[in-house]
Amino acid sequence: MRPCVALLSCRPVTLPTAVASAPPEFAADGPLLIVLNAGSGRADADETQRTISAILDAAGRPHEVLRIERGMDVAQVAAEAVRRAQGRRGAVVAAGGDGTLNAVAQVVLPAGLPFGVLPQGTFNYFSRAHGISSDTEQATRALLRARPEPVQVGLVNERLFLVNASVGLYPQLLEDREAYKQRYGRSRLVALWSALVTLLHVYRPLRLQIECQGRQQPVRTSTLFVGNNRLQLQQIGVPEADLLAEGQLVALMLRPVRTLAMLGLMLRGAFGRLGEAEDVLRFGFERLGMRPAAPRRTARVKVATDGEICWLRAPLTFRVSPRPLWLLTPLPEDRVEPA
Structure with a gap:
């Protein structure tokens, strides 16, 4: 059997849980705090950072890049990004693979801030499911016009x-x-x-x-x-x-x-x-x-x-x-x- x-x-x-929370305050010109995992995927981290910054600078969008180097605690870097974004109607953006996105989202979720994604991994299931390009340039340009929408997440404990x-x-x-x-x-x-x-x-x-x-x-x-x-x-x-x-x-x-x-x-x-x-x-x-x-x-x-x-x-x-x-x-x- x-x-x-x-x-x-x-x-x-019951009704879907993801519609039960009020949207966060977010300004279309608010700062983007970008947590970049320098070890994700196959792309060169320096080149990735230059691409992101060049597009955001050209658009006049304030931003900071917080890099995760080998041996650094992702959660601590993400917590610093959250601290800098709070009160400024900004957003925290994770640039990395699904594992990096998970670690950053773990910190962003309880803070209630908008969460952006610039995929840098191999499979990128989360970003692909939400129509986000795996091309850094294309994803960054889309991020400039993106708006916060509620997305369901799971918890184990x-x-x-x-x-x-x-x-x-x-x-x-x-x-x-x-x-x-x-x-x-x-x-x-x-x-x-x-x-x-x-x-x-x-x-x-x-x-x-x-x-x-x-x-x-x-x-x-x-x-x-x-x-x-x-x-x-x-x-x-x-x-x-x-x-x-x-x-x-x-x-x-x-x-x-x-x-x-x-x-x-x-x-x-x-x-x-x-x-x-x-x-x-x-x-x-x-x-x-x-x-x-x-x-x-x-x-x-x-x-x-x-x-x-x-x-x-x-x-x-x-x-x-x-x-x-x-x-x-x-x-x-x-x-x-x-x-």
């Missing part, structure tokens, strides 16, 4: 995620992929090879206690993946992606399967057909509790949020944030359709 079948009915009926959060095999895949990238460079081939190596090792499935809409049920799964990005879910073939527009998150749980079957699931996802797999359970929710079935007194769980690994104390609660992130969204004529 497939696990956790009862949770398929976990459908809240109090940690924010823009794209996805997960426990189990998926965080291990991400951790191993990063180690391989450090040794062999960033490429899709390296990412694929690291995934194959990870899957060839024996991985013990998770035994979890899941709670949703007042129902509790034990499950056994190789991974629990929670999505908050319509583009990513659509690309792997998950029809529940439309539930995000209803103020929900989307959960995927994979049955424990052998290596060859897991490779088959990966191929289905690569070809946009994961939703057809019988070994994947999918459902929408607004709040989902999770803990190890036999937790230790101080149980900690490895969690991936937007590609970054952390350890959180159990139990975990996945939920829609009670406040939206006010994203500086391009005007319709500046939007770029995701490739």
